Amino acid sequence: MKIKTWEIGLATGLAAATVAVLLNSCVTIPKGAKAVRPFDQHRYLGTWYEIARMDFKFEKNLSDVSATYSLNADGTIRVDNKGYNYVQQKWKESIGKAKPAEDAGTGRLKVSFFGPFYAGYNVIAVDPDYRYALVAGNKLNYLWLLSREKSITPAIQSAYLKQAQGLGYDFSKLVWTKHEH
Secondary structure, three states: OOOOHHHHHHHHHHHHHHHHHHHHHOOOOOOOOOOOOOOOHHHHOEEEEEEEEEOOHHHOOEEEEEEEEEEOOOOOEEEEEEEEEOOOOEEEEEEEEEEEOOOOOOOEEEEEEEOOEEEEEEEEEEOOOOOEEEEEOOOOOOEEEEEOOOOOOHHHHHHHHHHHHHHOOOHHHEEEOOOOO
């Protein structure tokens, strides 16, 4: 059977379209969640300490987790995540990049630590002084409560967790991050 040139082109085009859809479909926001608007990307830069998270394999057994965001020369954001693996007793670091998933004035970013693969990073709450933030991932199994300091006031914690609970997050799965190192 002889394959025609247009068939190869069609197959290649369909494959490329499928990959594009799959890559972009990972950059979502949980149903009912709304990203912060207006969002000041430059005020968000700097170091944030993880107060709590929904645990997943890349942060398994980590304490002392922080993320530092800085501007790259090309306008993307450098993401430097660090945490102490208390089982292996060593520091772990991941460097990635982020860029707006929509316009820069909306708290929806897409973050990549693995080449062309991006995931949603949705700032769904931030206080007026950009000291505390609540970040949702693509789905209800990714959530981070962040602070500019290694602790958070009970009132802010309660308000942000109430917002997350209203979206359907299961608090029994939260890991409260210790900061000891």
